[in-house]
Amino acid sequence: MELLKRVIEEKGTVLSDQVLKTDSFLNHAIDPRLMDAIGADFARYFADQGITKVITIESGGIAPAYSAALHLGVPLVFVKKAHPVTMTSPLTARVHSFTKNREYELCVEQSLIDPGDRLLFIDDFLANGDAFKGICSLADQAQASLAGAGICVEKAWQNGHALITGLGIPLNVLASIQSMSQDDGIMWASPVSDAISRG
Secondary structure, three states: OHHHHHHHHHHOEEOOOOOEEOOOOOOOOOOHHHHHHHHHHHHHHOOOOOOOEEEEEOOOOHHHHHHHHHHHOOOEEEEEOOOOOOOOOEEEEEEEEOOOOEEEEEEEEHHHOOOOOEEEEEEEEEOOOHHHHHHHHHHHHOOOEEEEEEEEEEEOOOOHHHHHHHOOOOEEEEEEEEEEEOOOEEEEOOOOOOOOOOO
16 A cells, blocks of 8 residues: 555654554554545455454554444454453453563453454554464454454564465555665565455
C-alpha cells in the first residue's frame, strides 16, 4: 500500500535494525484518513472470504481492525492482555511480545466468539507471529476458524509471514520491510500478499 509506505517514510522513526516507531500515526496517535484507507484495503482483499468477525489484540491493532470491520460490515472483537474481573468465562492463551520482550496472557470472553465464526485477524505489526499463534489458540478453543490475516507492517526477515502462509491462511501485508537501519532507512520488500483462491 503506497500510502502507508509514504507515511512511514515521512513520519516513522527507525530506532534500530529491529524497531520502527510508528506511534505518531498508527498505534498511539491515529491518522483517521490513513486508518480509513487501511480498513478499506483489507475489506476489499477479504471481501469474498465470508468473514463474520474481525479480531485483534489490544491496543495497537484496534484502530486498523475497527476500520476493517466497519468496511466489512461485521463486528470487531479485541482480545485483552489482562483478565478483568468482569470477564466470567474467558478463553486464554499465553504469548510472547517481541516489542516488550515478555510473556503475557491473552483473554477474551468466550461468548464473543461463536462456533463456526470465520475470523479475520488484523494487527499493526507482524514479526515472529507469536500474537497470531495466540489468536489461533483462542479460535480453536471457540471452535471458530481463521479465514485471513491482515497486517499493516511486517518485518520480512522474521518468521511470521511463513508461519501464517504455511497454515494455508490468506495473508495481506500492506507494507513489508526487507531491512532497516538508522543510517540507510527502510528498504521495502517486494509485494508479499498471498493470492486468495477465488474458485
